Amino acid sequence: xxxxxxxxxxxxxxxxxxxxxxxxxxxxxxxxxxxxxxxxxxxxxxxxxxxxxxxxxxxxxxxxxxxxxxxxxxxxxxxxxxxxxxxxxxxxxxxxxxxxxxxxxxxxxxxxxxxxxxxxxxxxxxxxxxxxxxxxxxxxxxxxxxxxxxxxxxxxxxxxxxxxxxxxxxxxxxxxxxxxxxxxxxxxxxxxxxxxxxxxxxxxxxxxxxxxxxxxxxxxxxxxxxxxxxxxxxxxxxxxxxxxxxxxxxxxxxxxxxxxxxxxxxxxxxxxxxxxxxxxxxxxxxxxxxxxxxxxxxxxxxxxxxxxxxxxxxxxxxxxxxxxxxxxxxxxxxxxxxxxxxxxxxxxxxxxxxxxxxxxxxxxxxxxxxxxxxxxxxxxxxxxxxxxxxxxxxxxxxxxxxxxxxxxxxxxxxxxxxxxxxxxxxxxxxx
Numbered sequence: 001x002x003x004x005x006x007x008x009x010x011x012x013x014x015x016x017x018x019x020x021x022x023x024x025x026x027x028x029x030x031x032x033x034x035x036x037x038x039x040x041x042x043x044x045x046x047x048x049x050x051x052x053x054x055x056x057x058x059x060x061x062x063x064x065x066x067x068x069x070x071x072x073x074x075x076x077x078x079x080x081x082x083x084x085x086x087x088x089x090x091x092x093x094x095x096x097x098x099x100x101x102x103x104x105x106x107x108x109x110x111x112x113x114x115x116x117x118x119x120x121x122x123x124x125x126x127x128x129x130x131x132x133x134x135x136x137x138x139x140x141x142x143x144x145x146x147x148x149x150x151x152x153x154x155x156x157x158x159x160x161x162x163x164x165x166x167x168x169x170x171x172x173x174x175x176x177x178x179x180x181x182x183x184x185x186x187x188x189x190x191x192x193x194x195x196x197x198x199x200x201x202x203x204x205x206x207x208x209x210x211x212x213x214x215x216x217x218x219x220x221x222x223x224x225x226x227x228x229x230x231x232x233x234x235x236x237x238x239x240x241x242x243x244x245x246x247x248x249x250x251x252x253x254x255x256x257x258x259x260x261x262x263x264x265x266x267x268x269x270x271x272x273x274x275x276x277x278x279x280x281x282x283x284x285x286x287x288x289x290x291x292x293x294x295x296x297x298x299x300x301x302x303x304x305x306x307x308x309x310x311x312x313x314x315x316x317x318x319x320x321x322x323x324x325x326x327x328x329x330x331x332x333x334x335x336x337x338x339x340x341x342x343x344x345x346x347x348x349x350x351x352x353x354x355x356x357x358x359x360x361x362x363x364x365x366x367x368x369x370x371x372x373x374x375x376x377x378x379x380x381x382x383x384x385x386x387x388x389x390x391x392x393x394x395x396x397x398x399x400x401x402x403x404x405x406x407x408x409x410x411x412x413x414x415x416x417x418x419x420x421x422x423x424x425x426x427x428x429x430x431x
Contacts, residue, residue: 008081009062010073011036012236017080018073033069050074050100051085051093052204058248061204063093065100075101075112082115089206090115096202225264226256232267242268242275249278254335254353257282272409280361287327288360293318296357299350303343310341321358331358369408371423373416378426383411386425394421 007013018026036044041064046052050063063074075097082090094116101108108116221231230244231237241264249257261282268275287293297318304310317337321330334354338344347353370379384407392400395418403410411422 006081006084007077007236008084009064009077010070011041011064015073017077021076021080027072029072030069032067033073034067036064036066036070046204047202049204050078050096050202051089051206053089054205054207063097065097065103068104068106071097071100071104071106075109079109079111086206086208089208092204092206096204099202223263223267226252226260230260230264232264235271235273238264238268238271238273242273242279245279246276250348254347254355257353258331258355270412272406272412277361278356281359282355284359284361285327286360287321287330288358292360293321293357296352299352300338300341300343303346303350304341307341313337314341327358331355334358371419373420373423376420376423376427378423380408382426383407383422386422390425391422394425 048066049061053060063078065071065074078093094112098108098113098116221233223232224230225232225241230241261279265275265279265283331354343351388400388404391403
């Protein structure tokens with residue numbers, strides 16, 4: 001999440017940077033790129049990504065190279081955004097991207113090769129590249145390699161050295177995402193004979209725990225999801241924070257889940273960003289349906305069936321809602337009970353945590369949204385009836401076009417002073 005809101009590869013900005021890169025239209029190879037869905041990306045092995053940033057038990061995979069089109073895009077985005085990465089990650093990603101270009105017989109850009117050169121020389125010295133000689137080849141060159149003096153394969157074809165080829169024995173092999181390949185490939189040498197060449201693989205891992213922050217200057221955020229972490233200023237930051245919580249919510253303590261979601265969901269609401277039902281439940285200010293609460297309490301009773309005194313305390317606590325305790329106080333009290341009863345370590349397995357037990361969401365039907373600000377009022381139905389021509393006149397053509405597509409999302413993304421203007425416009429059109 002140190003990289004949240006920072007664009008690194010094509011999946012971070014949904015290809016927005018390509019408009020300036022290819023003003024006359026995308027090249028055919030780029031058009032052929034298979035757009036990976038989140039499920040497809042999750043199912044891929046790490047070694048079809050040029051870079052995997054490690055932070056303890058968390059990882060961030062970037063620059064997918066599952067086909068020629070994705071490889072070209074990964075190279076493009078890496079060259080545009082490499083300075084946002086720690087130096088070690090830049091060099092490793094560049095080296096892997098050069099290798100991955102070879103998978104598809106793509107010539108890597110010279111600038112990419114320059115960034116990768118130091119890493120690739122080290123890789124060659126350690127024997128990661130398999131060079132196969134024909135019988136009778138110049139033994140002097142072979143002796144130099146055995147002595148540890150690396151000779152790059154590129155450009156040495158006439159001397160019997162074979163350029164390394166790449167084999168990806170990945171789970172995607174043989175699927176539409178990556179075409180099948182053979183573990184060996186025959187390539188003619190300068191002597192008119194055939195050499196069997198093993199394809200090399202990549203190691204994309206960089207541990208960033210001890211790395212310095214990326215050299216890019218990032219403006220300090222004004223809003224965070226949790227105690228100065230997980231920034232929420234920009235649209236992409238909120239999207240990243242939402243996806244991060246959905247995947248790693250069990251890594252947070254229940255009270256932290258509550259704080260994280262209250263802040264994140266509030267900001268997502270302001271920007272018109274949809275969040276998961278789980279995030280909405282943790283951010284909710286109302287009780288869940290009685291049946292859901294009873295289910296959460298029953299998971300506790302199942303563990304306390306041999307402790308009548310604790311069961312009695314639990315039942316007394318349950319009787320206090322909703323007439324006495326508001327939802328937040330009830331959840332906090334239930335959490336204290338779990339600690340006292342010694343069952344809090346069963347969260348996410350045998351026991352539903354206090355917040356998920358207590359809180360619920362109510363889907364608001366269209367037309368029920370309303371807002372009042374400094375004497376102005378509007379509801380969803382009125383906002384959606386605001387003429388697009390009036391929006392264009394006041395806010396400009398670009399916003400009017402977006403408003404035409406999704407009025408409520410645009411309205412919720414506005415700061416309050418502009419919402420007030422929109423509310424006044426909505427009131428003027430009301431019957």
